[in-house]
Amino acid sequence: MGNRYAISFVLEAHVPFVREHRKDDDLSQDGEEGRFFEYVSETLLPLLGVLDRLESDHVPFCIGLAVSPILMFLLGDEHLQNKYLHYTDKQIEFGKQEIERTAGNAEMNRLAHAYYDALLERRIAYTERYEKNILKAFDFYRRKGKVEILASSATNAFLPFIAHNAETLQAQMEIPAGGYRRYFGNSPQGFWLTALGWTSAIEPYLRAYNFLYTIVDSHGLLYGNPPPEKGSFLPVKTHNGTFVLARDFYAVREIEKISNDELYLDNTRDVGYELPPSAVSLFLSAEGERHKTGYRYWARAYNGKNGSDTVYNPQAVSGRITEHARAFLENTIARLEFASKHMEETPVSLYANNAGIFGGLWREGPQFIESLFRMGAGYRELKFVTPSDYIFSQKLNSLQVVAPEFSSCGVNGYAETWLDTSNDWIYRHLTRSMERMTELAERFPDDTGLKERALNQAAREILLAQSSDWACLLHRQESTEFARNNAENALRNFTTIYEALGSNYISTEWLTTLERRHNIFPNINYRVFRRKK
Numbered sequence: 001m002g003n004r005y006a007i008s009f010v011l012e013a014h015v016p017f018v019r020e021h022r023k024d025d026d027l028s029q030d031g032e033e034g035r036f037f038e039y040v041s042e043t044l045l046p047l048l049g050v051l052d053r054l055e056s057d058h059v060p061f062c063i064g065l066a067v068s069p070i071l072m073f074l075l076g077d078e079h080l081q082n083k084y085l086h087y088t089d090k091q092i093e094f095g096k097q098e099i100e101r102t103a104g105n106a107e108m109n110r111l112a113h114a115y116y117d118a119l120l121e122r123r124i125a126y127t128e129r130y131e132k133n134i135l136k137a138f139d140f141y142r143r144k145g146k147v148e149i150l151a152s153s154a155t156n157a158f159l160p161f162i163a164h165n166a167e168t169l170q171a172q173m174e175i176p177a178g179g180y181r182r183y184f185g186n187s188p189q190g191f192w193l194t195a196l197g198w199t200s201a202i203e204p205y206l207r208a209y210n211f212l213y214t215i216v217d218s219h220g221l222l223y224g225n226p227p228p229e230k231g232s233f234l235p236v237k238t239h240n241g242t243f244v245l246a247r248d249f250y251a252v253r254e255i256e257k258i259s260n261d262e263l264y265l266d267n268t269r270d271v272g273y274e275l276p277p278s279a280v281s282l283f284l285s286a287e288g289e290r291h292k293t294g295y296r297y298w299a300r301a302y303n304g305k306n307g308s309d310t311v312y313n314p315q316a317v318s319g320r321i322t323e324h325a326r327a328f329l330e331n332t333i334a335r336l337e338f339a340s341k342h343m344e345e346t347p348v349s350l351y352a353n354n355a356g357i358f359g360g361l362w363r364e365g366p367q368f369i370e371s372l373f374r375m376g377a378g379y380r381e382l383k384f385v386t387p388s389d390y391i392f393s394q395k396l397n398s399l400q401v402v403a404p405e406f407s408s409c410g411v412n413g414y415a416e417t418w419l420d421t422s423n424d425w426i427y428r429h430l431t432r433s434m435e436r437m438t439e440l441a442e443r444f445p446d447d448t449g450l451k452e453r454a455l456n457q458a459a460r461e462i463l464l465a466q467s468s469d470w471a472c473l474l475h476r477q478e479s480t481e482f483a484r485n486n487a488e489n490a491l492r493n494f495t496t497i498y499e500a501l502g503s504n505y506i507s508t509e510w511l512t513t514l515e516r517r518h519n520i521f522p523n524i525n526y527r528v529f530r531r532k533k
Contacts, residue, residue, distance in 0.1 A: 003383040005336040006348040006390055007376070008245075009369070010064030010215065011047075011355035012192055014156055015039050016469035017070050017486070017520060019080060032482050034291055036074050037087045040134070041294065043359040045122050046366040048130070048137050051147070054373055061373040062386050065138060065355070066150035066192030069176045070467075072135060072183060073520050081132045085123070090282045091294050092119050098271070098295050101279070107311040108297050114314065115295050139184055148386035150190035151176045151211070154521070158194050158418045158468040160406065161427065163201035167438045171463065171528045173209050175521060182523075189388040190214065194468055195417070196247070196352070197408040206242045213243035213391055215352050220407030221246035228402050233339040233347035235391055236402040243391050244404055247352040251332060255351065258324045259362035262301035265312050267363050271295045296363075321364055325371035333382060348390050353409075411475075422480075423471040429491050430465055436498050437462045441529040444501070453515070454506050455526040458497040460518050462529075465490035493518070 018032045054061045074080055095116035102108040130137045141147035153159060154175040162168045173191070180188050191211040193202070198216045206214060218232045221244065228236050232246035272283045272293040283291040301310040332349045339347040358365030376382055385393075410417035419427070437458060444455055465487060473483035493514055500506035 003346060004340060004381040005333055006346050006383050006385045007332060008064065008348055008350045008385050008387055008390060009372075010066065010150070010192075010247075010350065010352040010387060011358065012066040012068070012152065012353070013044065013355045014066075014068035014071050014152070015074065015356075016467065016473075017074075017155070017464060017518075019074060019077060019519070031285070032479065033080065033083060034087070036080065037084050038292065038294075039071075039356060039360060040075075040084060040126075041088070041122060042363070043356050043366075044134055045125060046359045047355065047369070048134065049125070050366050050370040051141055054370065055141070055146075057374075059374050059377055060384070062146045062148070062384050062389070063369075064148045064150060064190070064352075064386050066152045066190070067135070067138070068152045068156055069154050069179050070156060070520065072179060075134050085127070088119060088123050088126075092116065092123070094280075094282050094293050094295065095119060097279070105311075107313075111297050111312060111314075112295065119294070135183055142184065148190065148388055149180070149184060149188065150192045150387075151180045151188040152192040153194055155463045155467040156194050156469055157463075157466040158197050158408070158415070158471070159202050160197045160199040160408070160415060161418060161468075162430075162434065162466060163199050165431075165434045165438075166205075167441070167529045167531060168434045168462075168466070169202070169205055170208075170532065171459070172466070173205055173211075174528050175463070175524065177209055178523075179521075195408045195410050196220070197410075197415070198404050199406045200403060203238050203240055203242055207238075207240040211242065213245060213387055215245050215247060215350065215387070216404050217407050217409045217413060218246045218249040219413055220404045221402065223405040223407070224402040225405070226400075226402060229400055230343050230345070230347075231339070233336070233349075234343065234345055235348075235394070235399060236404075237396070237399045238403060239401060243396075243399070244402070245348070245350050245387055245391075247409075248332075248335075248349040250335060251328075251349050251351045252353060254328055254331060255353075255357075255368075258328065258368070259357065259365065260300065261320060261324070262299065262310075263313070263317050263320050264300055265296055265317075265363040266298045266300045267296060267361060269296055269298045271297070317364060318367075321367050321371050322375075325368055325375050329372065329375060329379065329382070333379070345394060348385070350387070417475050418468055418471040420475055422477070423474040426465075426471060426487055426491075433462055433465065433491060433494050433498075437494070437526075437529045438531065440498065440501060441526055442531065445527065445530065450506065450508060450511070451501065452526070454497050454501060454511055456524050457511060457515055457518070458494055458501075459524050459526040459529060460521055461490045461494040461497070461514075464518060464520070465494065490518075 015036050018036050020031050020033055098112040102112045138147055142149050153172040157172050189212040191214045193214055196217045198220050221228055235243045235245045237243050270292040272280050272290050283293050299310045299312045336347045470483040470487040473479050
């Protein structure tokens with residue numbers, strides 16, 4: 001490579017399927033769609049802003065981005081685009097109230113002004129600079145070779161739990177591969193495993209769909225058979241020739257620690273939950289449920305001396321971000337330097353995680369990434385790389401053949417996030433429904449008209465039922481009613497279609513309503529669930 005050390009950043013961009021079915025002109029309520037709006041405002045647009053500034057200042061950078069098909073669909077949905085602008089306009093209008101309300105507190109008033117100005121700039125960027133097309137903006141950098149976009153499973157399924165059903169596993173890979181080509185014009189090199197969930201049954205299908213590489217958690221590779229001689233600092237290849245990289249355990253833990261610094265913003269404390277209802281009426285649902293406003297004033301620190309909260313100080317935070325970026329680079333380089341003494345190849349540190357951490361959970365996260373690239377440009381021996389560029393820089397025939405171990409980046413490193421007493425009820429219904437979907441695809445191979453519409457909708461419902469988001473939310477006891485309803489409704493809808501096709505009668509009105517509600521994958525072909533000959 002010409003450099004002694006390499007760092008690769010790969011972020012997964014995904015939100016659950018949250019599109020709510022109301023009249024197309026109903027922009028008044030956010031509900032769970034607020035998750036998507038916040039993701040756009042707090043993660044995607046700030047990240048694009050970072051890339052724009054680095055590009056403008058000629059600072060070298062490259063990053064991997066795994067964009068889920070669900071997020072791709074939501075970003076391109078015209079109704080959600082209009083609702084997002086309505087949501088942003090509400091924040092701007094609320095900002096005027098906040099500037100007036102905080103006039104007696106100079107620190108908070110400066111923050112209110114800063115939020116208000118940022119919202120105006122964000123709205124302009126979304127509508128004018130990016131023309132409401134965030135994927136196109138990322139594609140601009142992909143074409144320049146500075147962003148590598150990875151594919152991921154169709155509905156964020158935890159693949160180890162569906163790997164026993166070959167047809168379903170194929171659908172979860174084939175649908176996103178086709179969607180990627182429609183959005184970006186070519187085939188993806190990498191495949192992002194949901195939660196880095198790996199089992200050996202997945203590997204033949206990665207190869208079959210021409211994915212060059214995937215990523216596993218560090219222990220999944222280190223416990224592989226045989227153990228990798230170069231640890232997690234060098235990719236390995238499987239028996240079928242798929243390259244596997246492992247994320248850097250220490251890099252993940254260090255950023256986790258950094259993001260909890262007491263000077264950083266407490267992103268959990270939004271005034272939408274603290275002010276009287278009359279003051280946040282713009283962010284109250286018809287049932288009186290509160291929603292986030294985006295206006296947050298408190299640092300994570302708590303002043304124990306006088307029992308008061310600490311107002312967030314952007315100036316102090318700016319210096320802390322620089323400190324943390326320098327410390328992260330130096331610590332990473334120190335690990336890579338130690339590893340380089342035991343290997344001829346250039347060692348790599350791969351940071352892989354959810355993009356929502358940067359901006360959504362950790363407001364300063366995008367600034368941290370920007371600082372890393374700016375500071376990294378000053379290290380002559382260091383190079384930021386995309387995973388595929390790093391792989392192609394190696395002597396591929398000499399890479400060790402290893403079978404990674406079953407693993408994930410979930411709680412305790414295996415599968416308990418998606419299988420415990422809160423969510424285990426899903427799988428007995430899901431397993432039966434997956435078998436029935438293949439049965440339908442085999443029984444009706446060439447149908448058209450209403451029956452084909454029903455079969456395509458059955459495919460959408462079974463894919464949505466497989467989303468790991470529902471089990472994960474139930475495990476975390478977060479939005480449990482939303483998660484349970486989505487899982488149950490998808491399974492119920494599928495069963496209704498299955499039984500209707502068996503009796504040869506289906507309600508056109510019911511099907512049309514369902515097609516509008518669950519309108520993901522408009523070009524889906526149910527035959528993807530047929531058995532491969």
